Each structure stands twice: as structure tokens, then as C-alpha cells.
Amino acid sequence: MRIKYFFVILFILPAMCFSQAVNLPLQWKFRMEDDPAFMKQGYDDSKWGSVNVPMSWGKLSINKERSIGWYRVTFDLPDSLLNKELVFFAGTIDDADETYFNGHFIGRNGKFPPNDQTAWDVERKYIVKKEWTKKENTIAIRVYNGIGDGGIAGGRVMIISKKESDRQIAEQLKNKTSYYQLTTSNGLIAAVYNAQTNVVENLYPHIFSYYDSGLVVKPVLSNLKLNQEIQPVSTSYLQHTHIIEVKYPSFTLYYFSSFTKEDKILYIEAVGPEENIKDLDFTFEQGAGNITSLKSLKKKEANSEKYFLYGFSDSLNTLPDMQAALQHVENNDLPDAETTYMKNVFASCKIPTGISGAEKNTIEESIAVLKMSQVNDKEIFPLSHGQVVASLRPGVWAISWVRDASFAIEAMSKLGMYHEAKRALEFMLNAKLTDQYIHYVHTDGKDYGIQAPYIISVTRYFGNGREESDYNADGPNIEIDDFGLFLTAFYHYVNESGDKTFFEKWKNSIDTIVRAVIKNINEKSIIRRESGPWEHHLPGKEFMWTSGVNARGIQLIALLNKKYGQPFEEYELAANRLYNGIIKNCLINGKYIKGNATEQRTSDHHYFDAATFELFANGLITDPTLFVSHMNEYDKHNRAKHDPLRGYIRFNSEDSYENQEWPFAGLRVAVAQKNLGSKTEAKKLINRITMFANRNNNLIPEILSNDMSMYRGAIPMVGYGAGAYILALLEYYKMK
Secondary structure (H helix, E strand, O other): OOOOOOOOOOOOOOOOOHHHEEOOOOEEEEEOOOOHHHHOOOOOOOOOEEEEOOOOOOOOOOOOOOEEEEEEEEEEOOHHHOOOOEEEEEEEEEOEEEEEEOOEEEEEEOEOOOOOEOOOOOEEEEEEOHHHOOOEEEEEEEEEEOOOOOEEEEEEEEEEEHHHHHHHHHHHHHHOOOOOEEEEEOOOOEEEEEOOOOEEEEEEOOOOOEEEOOEEOOOOEEEEEEOOOOOOOEEEEHHHOOOEEEEOOOOEEEEEOOOOOOOOOEEEEEEEOHHHHOOOOEEEEEOOOEEEEEEEEEOOOOOEEEEEEEEEEOOOOOOOOHHHHHHHHHHOOHHHHHHHHHHHHHHHOOOOOOOOHHHHHHHHHHHHHHHHOEOOOOOOOHHHOOOEOOEOOOOOOOOEEHHHHHHHHHHHHHHOOHHHHHHHHHHHHHOOOOOOOOOOEOOOOOEOOOOOOOOOOOOEEOOOOOEEOOEEOOEEOOOOHHHHHHHHHHHHHHHHHOOHHHHHHOHHHHHHHHHHHHHOEOOOOOEOOEOOOOOOOOOOEOEHHHHHHHHHHHHHHHHHHHHOOOOOHHHHHHHHHHHHHHHHHHEEOOOEEOOEOOOOOOOOOOOOOHHHHHHHHOOOOOOHHHHHHHHHHHHHHOEHHHOOOOOEOOOOOOOOOOOOEEHHHHHHHHHHHHHHOOHHHHHHHHHHHHHHHHOOOOOOOOEEOOOOOOEEOOOOEHHHHHHHHHHHHHHHOOOO
């Protein structure tokens, strides 16, 4: 059944004062053109097309880069909000916007050409003066998209009174809660539930967001909503699993995809007295698939159970056997079976003793995130099996990056999740590369290709298992750090599991990767110019992260070779050469490692680079005196707002994405602190992330905002979130 409109209202408390909020329709007018007349309230937009808001251009099949489009919506204000100062939340906009209320400019984020700058991760929040408000009002938003996806992509799109906004901010500051989307996934499908609106925002037919560079994975179902206007009491993950538990005053709903059934069905179970659940039903909007739904009521003396199953078919997926699935769920307590499944996963993991209850909650949910992020072997694309995405939906990085996956694999290996780690490694080792980056001649006429076979992608893999690299006007990302990170992940799996057979099977491939790294060591004895860890495209710089992770990766492979009686001397020499190159080119006054060998001034963009922390965290540099002096210098430049109670930013720049706190950076510093600095300081950084995670369903974000440490960016992060947290906790509690 289709619903015509979907209203977005923020619920910070169990109930909100509705007189302080206004409902905005799902559909807005949209035109891919630029004209200043579009911002006027009286402009005639009747012939414009309509689009859903929020929804990115990619999902709307609008594939326009370096383009400007306009959004317009007209709505009525209730009398209770007339002549009051308002706040308009415009969601997150990729990349830049200029926003107008009744023709009045109310704010902008990002920059338009010629000096364009993205602010894709910033939630738009604009003040509307009370004298600008009328009964009928028009909002107009001018949006610029540079590279990649664009548009009003996500987040809250709503209007509330300034008074209510201030109350919410006070509540957020008190509770540190800022993220309300929970994802359930079984490695085959992903559904996102919004605890603010009590709606399943989208059901996706795959956990990855792109089949390839030109084809986005669109939801098959959207805005799945209960047919009763009842406010939940609480929403959370059931016992830190993948099951979303929504408690109402007289019944409970469970939303989940099934690991035990391994099918592409969204299951919902209602539990409560029969009279309270018998009339429950859902409405939804059908998306890019054909939805088939079934429901059934199972009566019991105390609490009855009502099941809702949503399956789909599309051009790639056939409809699952819905009747068999319904019979199975009727004959088995599927939520209990799913809980038992995930609890058994927890029990099999090497969770350290002595951790706090708060840490236990977060590490368990982090393990569940690792499980939810790995493509199941029943996925229809055989080359996708085992891949680990960088973030779960709705995070924008639901793509398999080598870098993020490597940290996830290391965490899996150290936890004892050997099957999962092995499958993730095999995915990359089995991937069929096009070798398109063996040679790549850039606009400056130089060949920035790898110059040798390289096995592992230079950037990432899309859902079909094909190597991909994103482009902009400067060329592609060619990220040689991926090779060293993969070697490190390979080492940790073999070392932790003792899987000598796996080592022997893939030894030739590992040798090929090592030779590709050695081929790219320049005359300075460091890795030559490339895109580096933060995807800055060609021509790149000589990043110390890249030299450092490759030095450590080769060093660890040399240890494996030595352990299993294979030649290792050449690799030891290569690792030492890179180490000495780092010290020679980037150790400044014997006190700290600068970010790259290319830049010379401390004011240069990437001079102080948070990525240098990894050289200490991964064990390449083991000098505690150098670590302490390195951190003393970096605390001046990369500590968020130079606050000793906060974590670290990527770079000190005008770019909001780089200049906000990165939990990943703080967690890697914690690992180094524990081993080389101060265990007390390490615990402070871990405690900071644990605190925020506990208040946000134990999920870890890409970014904590500078203003109120709110969750921003892609959420939840996998390798850079769950994986990094697990590694920090395991290292902190590791027994000597």
C-alpha cells in the first residue's frame, strides 16, 4: 500500500510538543538549472518536476557533476508558529547550498565555483526571523554538486521553533545523543529504521551501495510505517545484536533480517496481548522492486505474536519462497534464534576480561556491525562474497574500501573470527582486476601507474567485485597504502589463526603485492607521490602514512616468511629502507614526523597529518621518547579545537570534513598511547568513544562535530569505527 506523504519530525524526548514543529511534505519541486529568480516566493514552479526529500541525486537517477539545481517547497505554518523565530533543518547537502525563506537569504554552507568547497557532511541549520514568517511560506535551496553524488542527501528536513530547538540542544548536550538510525543486515539486505520518525526509511536489496561506478543500488521499499500513531517508549538493538527492538506501551516490535535463514526478507514481529496487536499493519512506498508481503497472527494465552514479512523481486533478484519463510517463522521463535545466533558469535570471540559494562556493550555491538557489514555467500554476485563495506547503510561509504576493510579484518582476526577474516581476505585476493592502473598517464604527462601487477585494488571494490577508483578533474585515486594495509591484515589473520595452508596457498600473490610496493619506492627511499590515505587524487604527495603502513606490512610478511621457512631477507631490507627514508625525510628536529615529504612549510595543508599516528600504532616506530614529543607537537595542531579532553582532527584546514574530530584517529592514538605513551591517556580516549557510543546505540561514527560532539559523516563506520574500537580495546586490556 502506498502512502502519499511522509512527515519528518524530530523526537528527542518520548513525546514532543507538536505545536512547536511543522510538517514538510516528502515531495519538493526540483529543476536542474540556475536562475536567481528561483529563490523568490512568488515564482511559478508549477511546471517543475518533483523529487523526494531527502534523497541524493544518485538515488534519484540524477547523475550530474559540477552542476547546480534548485529545490522549492511551499507549505503552511500553523498559527502557533507565526511571528516566532524558527529553525529550519535542511538535512545534509552534497556539496554546497544557498538557502532562502520567502525570498530572504537565511544561510549557506560550502562554496560555489570557481573556488568550490564541499560541506557534504554538515547538517544545515538556519535561523528564520519571525518577521519573515507568513501563513503560506516557500523555501528555496540552491544546490551545487561537484564530484560524485549530490543533492539534499539525508538527515532531518524540518522546521521547529527556536525555543524548541534550544531545548533539544540542551537535551543533546545533557545526553550526548545525536544519532537515531538503526540498521539491520544479514549480509544480503539492509533496512534502516529511524527512531525519530518510527519509520523504516529504506529496504535495500544488497548491503553495498553501488553495483559499479555507474549503477547505484536503489531501495526496493521506503517509508514502512505502522498504521497507528503511537509513540514508542524506547528503541534499541536487542541485546546488542542486529535486531531492532521498538517498545510501545502495550506491545513490542522487532525488525530484523535473518542470519539463520539467510534470505532477502525483512521480518517484523509484534509481541503483545492479542487485542493490542491484531489490528496492527504497515503502509509503505514501493521502490525499485516488486514487494510481496505476508502477515500472520499466532495466538497465545499471554502475549500473542504477529508476523510481517516483506520480500521482493527485481531485475536481479527472484522472490524468495514467502510461504515457506512464514511457516518457518511461525514454527520457530525466529527473533530468539537470531539472538542466540549473535550471542554465540559473541561467545566465540576473544573479548578481554576486565572490561567495563559500557565497553562490553560497545564491543558486542561492534562485533554485530562487523557481521552485518560482510557480504553473505548467498549474494547473487559471486565476486562480492566476503567483501566488507566501509559503513553500513545509511552511511554513504557502503562500499568495500581496501583501507577500511583491512582494519576490520585485523579486528576479526584478533577476536578469533577467523572464518570472517579469511573470507574478507579471499574476496580481495580473488577479485579480478582490470590492471587499468599498471599505467596511468596524468595531465602533467607523468605515468602514475603502479608499473607492475598489484593484485589488490588501488582504492576500492564495488558490489560486482570489480576494482574501482573515484575520479575528479585531477585524475583518479591511486592509493598505494592499500597494499601495505592488506599485507598487515593478511599477517594478523595467519599469525592469529595459525593457518599455514592459507599462507602457502597465497604466498605467490603476497610476493606480487610486496614487489609492487618495492617498485614504487623512490630515490628518497619512501613511497613516491600518490593519492594517500585521505583520497586527495593525483598528482598526490609523498605521504608518510603510505610509506609507514607499507614498511610495517612488508616487515610483518618478512616475519611470516621467517616463521614458515621462506626467504625473508629481501623483505627485511625493503622495510628497513622505507623506515630509514621516513626518518631521513620527515623527522623534524628529532621531535615529530611530518605528514609528507613533499610539503615543506608548517602552514601547508597536509604538513600536520593525523595519519602519522599510525606509524606508532602499528608498531613500526617503537621509540617512546619520539612518540611523546610527536604527540606534544600534534596536540597543538590536530587536537580538536586544541582541547585536551577531545580527540583528533585529520588536518587543520577550512574543510569541515577534515577539521572535525575523527574517532578513528583518537582510537589509533589510544593504541600507541598504551604501548609507547601513557596507559592513562589511552583510556581517556577509549572512554570518550565508549561514552558517545553508549548513548547512540553503541555505534561509532566517522566524525564528531566541533560544536557539540554530535554524530556526523558516515554512520556506523565499520573498519574505521567498530574495527578500530575493537583493536583499541583489545590492545588496552592485552596481558603482557
